[in-house]
Amino acid sequence: MAYWLMKSEPDECSIDDLARSPNQTVPWVGVRNYQARNFMRDRMLVGDGVLFYHSSCPEPGIAGLAEVASTAYPDATQFDKKSKYFDEAAKREEPRWQHVDVKLVRKTRLLSLAEMRNAPSLESMVVLKRGNRLSITPVTPQEWRAVLEILERE
Template identity: 50%
Template sequence: MAYWLFKTEPDEFSIDDLQALGETPEPWDGIRNYQARNLLRDAVAEGDEVFIYHSSCKHIGVAGTATVVRAAYPDPDQFNPDHKYFDAKAAPDNVRWYRVDVVFQRKFQRLVTLADIKVMPGLENMMLLKQGRLSIQPVTPPEWATIITTSETDV
């Protein structure tokens, strides 16, 4: 099992939206960055744990967790000319973009903010702080444990 951080803009899809689905798998789609795509396609696996990270919003940070329930498969939106994620260069025999399915695990008692993460011992090398714009990022087991512990403490 591996650990990941998946970024989302909460006005499009939030931890609350994922929670509302209960045990229904949700496709994690719209990945259109090659480095993120490669991680999603080649490394993210069924059973992996995921931080859901709210970005591009007023309160930025890790909001909760999910579990990958289906490994990478072709994102069908790339083939649909009416969809915002259409890619004219993609074809069923030339898949360019992938998605995984996730299910909700839990919403944190409190958001673990980017500001929190920046000052936490042991997180100084976290990819989030080194390559912040990447929408799919690996998280080490010690980083995972630190953020989980922080999420359970009062502010």
């Protein structure tokens, strides 16, 4: 089993949106970074743990726990001319962008970015590294356990 931190802007898809969605599952569409796409396409497995992270908002941080619910498949938004994720270079016979489905495990209290930065057990997390802008990053088993411990404290 692997673990991931996946960023979503709450006005695009929040943890509450995930909770309200059919089967509490959403397709993780719109990823337009090759490294993040490759994580989904080549490394994610059904059942992998996900830290659902709210980004680009007044208080960023981990808002819940989820799991990978599908293998990677073509992101249909790349072909939709009305979508902000449309990619005119993408071809149906050779899709450029892939995504997975993500299923809610449970909503948590917000573990803020500030609180994460102050936790010595999380100092190695990729999301905390200067200059990191990836929307999907691997999380080590030790970091996963540390996040769960911090969330259980309160």
